[in-house]
Amino acid sequence: MTQPLPHVVIVGGGFAGLWAARALRTAPVRITLLDRGNHHLFQPLLYQVATAGLSAPDIAAPLRQILRRQENVEVRMATVSRIDADARQVEIEDATGGQRLDFDYLMLASGVTHDYFGNEQWAAHAPGLKTLDDALDLRRKLLLAFERAEAETDPDERDAWLSFAIIGGGPTGVELAGTLSEIARHTLSGEFRNIDPARARVRLVEAGPRVLSSFPDDLSRKARAQLEKLGVEVHTGVPVEEITAEGYRRGEEFVRARTVVWAAGVAASPLAQCLGVPLDRAGRVKVQPDLSVPGHPCIFVAGDLAAIDRADGRPVPGVAPAAKQMGRHVARTILARLDGREGTHFRYRDYGNLATIGRMAAVVDLGAWRFSGMLAWWFWLLAHLFFLVGFRNRIVVLLNWSVAYWTHQRAARIILGGDDRSDTK
């Protein structure tokens, strides 16, 4: 009888989880990868599903398919309800009921969700964008707003349906605002008989002093200028204090907008609280330099859920490259431990920071080299195509983008979930 292989449980099939599992492909371990859904999602392009440029399957691939040749992995579609760090057990739930899994190593990479800073009642009026289902709901909401405006006979109501607000000037907010403005001004041009979609107002509202605050000042300014050129009204410096079905209040002003999107705050997956260790303000786990959890050297946290600083004191950003690096680092640490060695400290390699804004508009910060506009947009586009998982997905996305570029059309302007339209009321 040989001894059973050490069991590595990975929670979350995002960039951190998937890259960790892959990095352990030749390791003498058995791996269980747990995810609520059945797919790995290429989150950087999620806003394009929401804005009808891509289909959901274009940016996602089944985890089982990606990992089917890796025989030491078992993929399970389940939610994790509890973690018992001392007993080294996770409690999972799926359609067959609940179950406890013992683990020798645990990597928690369940990510973040949107946060309304204590104003959970805003969620009903200003949905966020984290999952494919969020993206399809948002697509539906955006497309139905124009339908509703077309059907309205009252001019004030019509204007309210043609008024869109994106709350939060980070990368997601900027992408959504720029793309939505393009849709209104170009894609829908000539399709309506009672409204001119180009009259739609798209407001991007940021509480801080500038958009894309993770970028240097000059690129923030360029991003703002590019947004304004695309027709977006950018409002910075004053936070939103109230969101209702009618619009939002910002300082003294109440702005009517039937469609408000939340792209402002993130909160960590509540699972982090099970660990009983210090969390940062957003609920992320303050990990040790090797990404393990204080007091539990066999439990690691990676991806957006991990709070860790770089050598210069700035935090490691919640972006895909950081998540992949963390996932691989945890895998290396587990391999080292299995060999009786100590793991090393995680060091984030910053390859640069990209954000797209809209057609031919983007900003790129590669440290020494910063640029914006058309060149930055091509750079963003090629980088994202390159990193997209799956050969087919790359070709389909490239094709959809090419058609969108030449025709201003968007491939996925299909309203789904359509039998009950009561939510447009």
Added chain:
Amino acid sequence: MTQPLPHVVIVGGGFAGLWAARALRTAPVRITLLDRGNHHLFQPLLYQVATAGLSAPDIAAPLRQILRRQENVEVRMATVSRIDADARQVEIEDATGGQRLDFDYLMLASGVTHDYFGNEQWAAHAPGLKTLDDALDLRRKLLLAFERAEAETDPDERDAWLSFAIIGGGPTGVELAGTLSEIARHTLSGEFRNIDPARARVRLVEAGPRVLSSFPDDLSRKARAQLEKLGVEVHTGVPVEEITAEGYRRGEEFVRARTVVWAAGVAASPLAQCLGVPLDRAGRVKVQPDLSVPGHPCIFVAGDLAAIDRADGRPVPGVAPAAKQMGRHVARTILARLDGREGTHFRYRDYGNLATIGRMAAVVDLGAWRFSGMLAWWFWLLAHLFFLVGFRNRIVVLLNWSVAYWTHQRAARIILGGDDRSDTK
């Protein structure tokens, strides 16, 4: 002051409605095209969305986009709640409320939905396939069944989750059964650790004596042989008498099957009843030879909702070419009336009958020329690509099919609507 243009109201943006609207593009009329959804659907490929081969937007295009250059059309996303044939009014409802529209000509092309022959309680256990939302629900149900089987520890339950039944041996049932068998035997191969998906049983149940009964006898037999070669168990001659969450009863036998799909009956859109004219057993309108409604020469019915016989007494089939021909014929009749002429009788031009079964398996009946197998499959494939609306859609579908052909993979194996998995219980 010129006289207002005659108002043509078209209900339904399917093949009949869209082709009628297009055929009236130079006519001195104003057209209102009403549809519940925002898109035209290429229904012949709907089963491929359900079986995860294509994305929803691949087989649909926004009606507004298709018709945006045709200035005499207004597209409205609304449901029709009532038709007052004598007053020449339709009552519509959208998110802004209800409204009455006067018409000079009306074409009703609201299609058919599935029918459970009075057993509406079966709908919960055996969903049908008519809309994109149906297709996404079915995709989810099929993919979750394998997930559920993988998670089950009880062998009987596991078998029940690996047992699939398609009720109805028409083209949709045959397509679904053949494709599902391919998914189980090839696509999912090697992806699960606790089950062998190839052990899944796919049963196709037809009450009549043969599958594809609209085809000649020899092609029916060939279709059955091809299905069996793909691994489908074909059961004919005995109707299903009961469907529950556990399976179905057929004669003396209760077959356990957690996933049952309804592809058996169609019933006409209930709007037909508003007309107060004779309907056939399925609720379709028995139209006059010019497709008008008895007693209402300015009201026409086209597409699947119209019941009309060919010269040889056989009914015109409910297929896309017939719907297009009817739509164009109604347009021509309206043009003739505007010119003070009488319309002609509708004559269905039968270009043949195709049905696909699965990989390299199909049957084609072109009257004098009948064939099956690989050649028929290529013929089906090219014909469907050719008729798909939109250049982009054709390329994406071709690409998805090519990848599926070479790799056995399917592009859209993404479970959506995933936060609540209670429906798998």
